[in-house]
Amino acid sequence: MFRIENITAGYGDITVLHGISLEIQKGEIVSLVGANAAGKSTLLRAISGLIPIDEGAIWFEDERIEQLDIKDRVAKGLIQIPEGRELFPGMSVQDNLLMGAFSKEHRKKANKNMEKVYELFPRLKERYKQMAGSLSGGEQQMVAIGRGLMSDPKLLMLDEPSLGLAPIVVQQMIQIIKKISEDMGTTIFLVEQNVNHALKLAKRGYVMENGNIVMSGSGQELLNNEHIKKAYLGI
Amino acid sequence: MKFRRGKLISLLLLICFAVVSVAGCGGAATEKEPVTTGEVGDTLRLGAIYPLTGPLAKLGQEEQKGAQIAADLRNDAGGINGNKIEWIFADAPTPEAGVSEAERLITVEKVPVIMGSYSSGVAYAASAVAEKNKVIYWENSGVADNITQRGFKYLFRFGITGTSLGETTIKMLRDVIAPELGKDPKDYKIGVIWEDSSFGTSVGQGAIGLAKELGYNVVFTESYSAKTTDLSSLVMKLKQNDIDILIPTSYVADGLLLFKQMQELNFVPEAVIMGGNATQDLKAAMGEKINGLAHSDITQPRTNEAMAPGLEAFMKEYKERYGSEPYSGHVIRAYAGANVLFDVLEKAGSTDADKIAEAARSLDLPLGSTAAGWGVKFAPEGDPMMGTNERAEAYGCIWYKDEIFTVWPVEGQLEDVEVLVPWPAR
Amino acid sequence: MEIWMQILVNGILTGGIFALISIGLTLIFGVMNIINFAHGEFLMISMYLVYWMNVKMGMDPYVAIIFIIPIMFVVGLVVYKATLNPIIERSELFTILMTVALMILLQNLALMLWNADIRSINIDYAASAIGTENIRFGITKIASFAIAIGTAIGLMIILSRTWIGKSIKATSQNRTAAKLMGVDTIRTYTIAFALGIATVGIAGAALAPIFSIYPTVGTQFGTASFVVVVLGGLGNVPGAIIGGLIIGLIDSISGFLLPVGFKEAIYLGVFLLVLLLKPNGLFGQGAAGGGR
Structure with missing residues (x-):
């Protein structure tokens, strides 16, 4: 349901992505792993439309979308939970969630989906009026994920969700992601530096180095790969 | 593409603004004539x-x-x-x-x-x-x-000069306003206020100077900025000092603000003698409320031909x-x-x-020699005010029947003007 | 004693005027980081429009507010689209230059169209007041105060209860995240700016019965409103109300205790103090503040 072909993109004169191709099937969890500055976030920005691509195509549900505005891609259900949470710090938890359903297409479902998010994250329901900027790191991540779910996303992309979180919180988050995939059937594209967790969760994975896809396979295959073990798992 | 179009519009607007500013500021109003010497010729x-x-x-x-x-x-x-x-x-x-x-x-x-x-x-x-x-x-x-x-x-x-404008307000008080009110000018509490540019300051100081010379009771003086957005504090001070005769020197906008706030705050002097500013703008803004307002100003149209x-x-x-x-x-x-x-x-x-x-x-022409009613005698070399016309004097005028009439000096009065004091509209 | 009561009343009522003028400025400042040097000029334009509506159609200025709101909203839309949107991604210096250019353009435009004559709206109750002999409340000032509160409340309701209001807040707090939510940030900025200008339009209508109208009348109000906005916190709408009241009181009290020529020096001094000690304003940046 999602496919990118030969994406080349960058910032100004600097090309960061050198012809990236990958695909995601409906209902899958697909992970993209790689070191810091490998180009993973840049890829997500290109897919969302925050930066333009120089070459290549993006297919979403049998439609080419690389010429569309960000807001049109969002309206179609292509949702990104950005790196570092990126909440609206001066707005309440509730308002942050509501913004997740901002597109006109998604507004009708806003209240229904908010209830679902509160079921998933009871702690947010308690704090629904609190300013998002005053929450703990883990709580903020919950808001970020909850916000992403508000529009019934067709493809949910998470950029480094475990970054900066305590290990125990990371564990909770892994469970949540699993739940979202299994119970809600949401297709997930997970981008992570934490290779271990990302590949354990994923059905399939891709490895990115210096703006190129260097390896792909099932999550388990990649975990057992010698190069991966040495370079990323320190084994 | 979108960005370039936007840039173009911005550029056009900046050019527009430049043109309008230059037009607004005005260039030379004349064409360049061939160079002549301006000699006494044709x-x-x-x-x-x-x-x-x-x-x-x-x-x-x-x-x-x-x-x-x-x-x-x-x-x-x-x-x-x-x-x-x-x-x-x-x-x-x-x-x-x-x-x-x-x-x-x-x-x-x-x-x-x-x-x-x-x-x-x-x-x-x-x-x-x-x-x-x-x-x-x-x-x-x-x-x-x-x-x-x-x-x-x-x-x-x-x-x-501004000083003359100021002095005539006091002369108006002495020769026109106080007699009409039936009191000795020394019995009044006088307040002099002015906007703080060189215009207002000259006039204000001129008024204070002559008033003190004549032994009048100048109780309160203060300057303010013509650009002020509020004069209520000043009006409160005038009230506090029980001012009966107010001598303000202002431009039109701040003058109007002053009168409005005087009315709002219930400050009611017996008479107001403005330094300058007897203009149609003032009349347009105040309507018939203006009748009774006095000014010291330059010669007005309704002045006696004899003078x-x-x-x-x-x-x-x-x-x-x-x-x-x-x-x-x-x-x-x-x-x-x-x-x-x-x-x-x-x-x-x-x-x-x-x-x-x-x-x-x-030149040595007496008062009543020119269409402005003034004479001509310029202060000579060595005088600190060299070049000033010593025979030019500000005249006192008052609004009556919605028009402005000269009432001081008495020779300048065109017709029988009723001096409406205390100022009814204050 | 009564004199001091009147001085306090004057301060609060004048403060209402300062507050009303500043609401639009703080919104634009807070949402888009645009220091709108042409703020006073939009006030001036609105005052002229109300004046012409009064002269040509006999409309009472307070009634004119109903029409001024949509008119000035459209003016804001057009001006933003034409002049500021193309350069908003550039540095703040550019936007400042642009608003300064707008200020000069609008002043000269007004001068060209309507010349420098001092205009005044003549309505009977312009100088009326209620109250006792020594404690008076000017009617036009009470009206301005009420309008200031009403406008602030209305704006706050829009910001917190409507989708467009939420998108304005969101865009000002985190533009990238807002884009990822599907917000059209260009449209949001345009509407926020237009809202700010519409608000200044309301101020113009409320002020028209009080002040004379001429092409440069906006300058003096512009200065005071900058002080109010910094005092109240950028983007903080209720802060602008309180800031306005504080400045009004300072204006009234210092004007009485000192020669009035020093008033401006006093509240500019306050301005400097706030910038030094509490640059985010007494009440912090508002919901619509912290544009990133």
Whole structure:
């Protein structure tokens, strides 16, 4: 349901992505792993439309979308939970969630989906009026994920969700992601530096180095790969 | 693509703004004539600087009208020593423009005389250029005292000073207002306030000076910024001091604000004598509430001909040309001043600056000699106010039946004017 | 004693005027980081429009508010689209230059179209007041105060209860995240700016019965409103109300205790103090503040 072909993109004169191709099937969890500055976030920005691509195509549900505005891609259900949470710090938890359903297409479902998010994250329901900027790191991540779910996303992309979180919180988050995939059937594209967790969760994975896809396979295959073990798992 | 179009629109708008600003500020109002020497020949070319565009344009244009009418009527009567008078007008909305236009008139148009200027700021600046170049500067209107406090040899101010405006408010009190109210002026608590530019300050200080000399009771004085957004604190102080006679010197906008807030806050002096500002703008804003408001100002249209010979003829000419009454006394002053200048040039018989200056200083005309009612005698060399017309005095006037009438000096009164004090609308 | 009561009343009522003028400025400042030097000029334009509506159609200025709101909203839309949107991604210096250019353009435009005559709206109750002999409340000032509160409340409701209001807040707090939510940030900025201008339009209508109208009348109000906005916190709408009241009181009290010529020096001094000690304003940046 999602496919990118030969994406080349960058910032100004600097090309960061050198012809990236990958695909995601409906209902899958697909992970993209790689070191810091490998180009993973840049890829997500290109897919969302925050930066333009120089070459290549993006297919979403049998439609080419690389010429569309960000807001049109969002309206179609292509949702990104950005790196570092990126909440609206001066707005309440509730308002942050509501913004997740901002597109006109998604507004009708806003209240229904908010209830679902509160079921998933009871702690947010308690704090629904609190300013998002005053929450703990883990709580903020919950808001970020909850916000992403508000529009019934067709493809949910998470950029480094475990970054900066305590290990125990990371564990909770892994469970949540699993739940979202299994119970809600949401297709997930997970981008992570934490290779271990990302590949354990994923059905399939891709490895990115210096703006190129260097390896792909099932999550388990990649975990057992010698190069991966040495370079990323320190084994 | 979108970005480039936006850039283009921004560029166009910036160009528009530049054009409009330049248009608003005004360039030269005349074409460049071939270079002549302005000699006494067939045509006598004289320079005149006024703000013809910009915020001061209204009154600058009025003075221009006065100058033109004077030239036309004099030309009909044979000109100056048989030479036709031709004005070279220049637009100076700001003192800086006054400087550059004066330079242009002197070096390019080669005029022997520059007349002006409505604005004290323009007068002060432009006259310095003329003095440096030994060109006569004939100032009819700027009232700031400091214009003629520089010992300039070639500068002559036909019109009144700010001090005179201030002093006449006290004379109005003494000779018109207090008698009408039936009290001794020394019994009143006087408050003098003024806007803090050189205009307001000259007038305010002039009023205080004469009041103290006459032993009157000046209880409260204060200056304020004409740009202020609120005068309620000032009104409260006036109230607190129980002021009966208020002498404010303001421009139109702050004057209106003052009156509104006086009414709002229930501050009711017996009489208000304004320094200057007897204009139609004020009347338009206040309607019939203006009746009873007194001013010390320059000669108004409704002044007795006996005191101001030529005034009636001038008023007739103005009405014929422009279909309405003059907006204020400014045009009369410019007209009268231009005529004195013409007389001086006739007497000098030359365009040499020293000869013109000598002729000017030789004049000794009593009060009631000009259409502005003033006489002419310029303070001589060595006097600290050298170049000031000692026979020019501010007149007192009052609003009555929605028009402004001269009431002081008594000789200037045109008809029986009812002095409405205490001011009914306050 | 009564004199001091009146001085306090004057301060609060004048403060209402300062507050009303500043609401639009703080919104634009807070949402888009645009220091709108032409703020006073939009006030001036609105005052002229109300004046013409009064003169040509006999409309009472307070009634004119109903029409001024949509008119000035559209003016804001057009001006933003034409002049500021193309350069908003550039540095703040550019936007400042642009608003300064706008200020000069609008002043000269007004001068060209309507000349420098001092205009005044003549309505009977312009100088009326209620109250006792020594403690008076000017009617036009009470009206301005009420309008200030009403406008602030209305704006706050829009910001917190409507989708467009939420998108304005969101865009000002985190533009990238807002884009990822599907917000059209260009449209949001345009509407926020237009809202700010519409608010200044309301101020113009409320002020028209009180002040004379001429092309440069906006300048003096512009200065005071900058002080109010910094005092109240950028983007903080209720802060602008309180800031306005504080400045009004300072204005009234210092004007009485000192020669009135020093008033401006006093509240500019306050301005400097706030910038030094509490640059985010007494009440912090508002919901619509912290544009990133």
